[in-house]
Amino acid sequence: MDSRVSELIHCGDNLFSKKSSLLSLWQEIADNMYPERADFTVQRNLGQAFAENLMTSFPLMARRDLGNSFASMLRRDKWFDLGTQQEDREDHAAKQWLEWATGVQYRAMYDRKTQFVRATKEADHDFAAFGQTVIFVDLNRYRDTLVYRCYHLRDVAWCENADGEIDTIHRNWKPTARDLCKIFPKTCAQSVKDCETKEPYKEFKCRHIIMPADCYESSSGKKWRTPYVSIFIDIENSVILEEVGSLTKKYVIPRWQTVSGSQYAYSPATVAALPDARLIQAMTLTLLEAGEKAVSPPMLAVENAIRGDVALYAGGITWVDKEYDERLGEVLRPLTQDMRGMPQGMNMREELKNAITQAFYLNQLNLPQVAGATAYEISQRVQEYIRQALPIFAPMEMDYNGALCDETFTLLMANGAFGPPDTIPQSIRGAETQFRFKSPLNDAIAMEKGQHFQSAAQMLATAVQIDPTVAADYDVHTAFRDAADGVGIPAKWFRSEDDAAAIVQQQQQQQAMLQATQTIHGGAQVAEQVGKAGKALNDAGMAA
Secondary structure (H helix, E strand, O other), rough: OOOOHHHHHHHHHHHHHHHHHHHHHHHHHHHHHHHOOOOOOOOOOOOOOOOOOOOHHHHHHHHHHHHHHHHHOOOOOOOEEEEEOOHHOOOOHHHHHHHHHHHHHHHHHOOHHHHHHHHHHHHHHHOOOOOOOEEEEEEEHHHHHHEEEOHHHHHHEEEEEEOEEEEEEEEEEEEHHHHHHHOOOOOOOHHHHHHHOOOOEEEOOOEEEEHHHHHHOOOOOOOOOOEEEEEEOOOOOOEEEEEEEOOOEEOOEEEEEEEOOOOOOOOOOHHHHHHHHHHHHHHHHHHHHHHHHHHOOOEEEEEOOEEEEEOOOOOOOOOOOOOHHHHHHOOEEOOOOOOHHOOOOOOOOHHHHHHHHHOOOOOOOOOOOOOOOOOOHHHHHHHHHHHHHHHHHHHHHHHHHHHHHHHHHHHHHHOOOOOOHHHOOOHOOOOOOOEEEEOHHHHHHHHHHHHHHHHHHHHHHHHHHHHHHHHHHOOOHHHHHHHHHHHOHHHHHOOOOHHHHHHHHHHHHHHHHHHHHHHHHHHHHHHHHHHHHHHHHHHHHHHH
């Protein structure tokens, strides 16, 4: 075996070994709240029923609602805008180009062939249940469109560098012989080629590795000009199928809540809900049994007095011995039970449902109602919503949506999707990109910015009544553009600052010319009146 292959496989096996105990926790979480993913430590067969061990589906529905809310609240409509980290460099031409580039990337991501919606749908529920997910982002085999895939957490292991960033990723993969021969026709092992015709669907253990280029030395001594290297290995045959440089990590691994000392994250929702999810299953089973006893109570029968089986179904007849003396009691009667605890049990169950609802943040996902409220009340409710929603949205915007958009933008830029680099406006050329996202949280912040503009306008109107010179302290044009950008008004609706300044100057010149014309016209009228008056006086003198 090649020493390089052996070393790569050994490093990956070590990472998977360290996370083996974590699979048990993920299996427990999935059993209670995500049965579709409950195959971390067991092999699930096709057609096997989901959630057959559960008594109530409420924890499943709570996780489902949280997972569905991510897409509806964070990726609705055109949910991102391309920007730069130096907003002061974004002139009007730059804003127009950024809006155009945003449209290009949006159409590329939501092309039907990319399966972006499918991948993020699966990823959202992994994120809600386990606090992390793995999304693969790359070009397809024909390099004519993007491709997105969500991989099972069981099959992926990773580690962090000294800066706490994930830079090494190992993914177990079981392609068929047919797929291996199609993807790697020149490097796949002979045993795989032999199976292509005889057993095309036989699976082989393979592994995909992404690691820093400076940590990997190629057998050919090649010096990588990219920050990462992508390696495919056939583990069963100890063959390197492919080793190529990569500009990106290809994998986006957002993490919700991390703890020091571990590269793996947790979901604060399921950590809080798991004890209640276990308890509500046991409590529901007890209540179901109690309810069944209340509707179909256990029966008390007299021995040797009943002939045959007891027929408790509708229309059934139970035969008893005619010589039995009924003064001794009914031959068949319900067993007396105390059902006074049922209402208390139902109340306790409702309290558990409320606790699970709060654990999954379902009571915090709606904007506060502001109808009929004053401006101050609206501001306070918005602030309260921001404080409550920030723990949910902040990790997803930066580590999930942000990383996904950055990875996609890098791929598109490297493959010429945005045209030649010299078409980028000079003002932002070379600037670091930064995506801005549309979400209830950001909408609330933008609403607050608009309210600040209105408040400033009201204050200015009051101050001008006291001292008109105060108007010189307020830059209306800058404030209006800033507020418009904050609430998301498209840049193409506005003229550039230079064009607007030229129009203002032209209007001022026209106003000055109008005033000059009026002055000249007024002077001519005065002269004419003076001339008429002089003539009248002259005529009067001659008459005298």
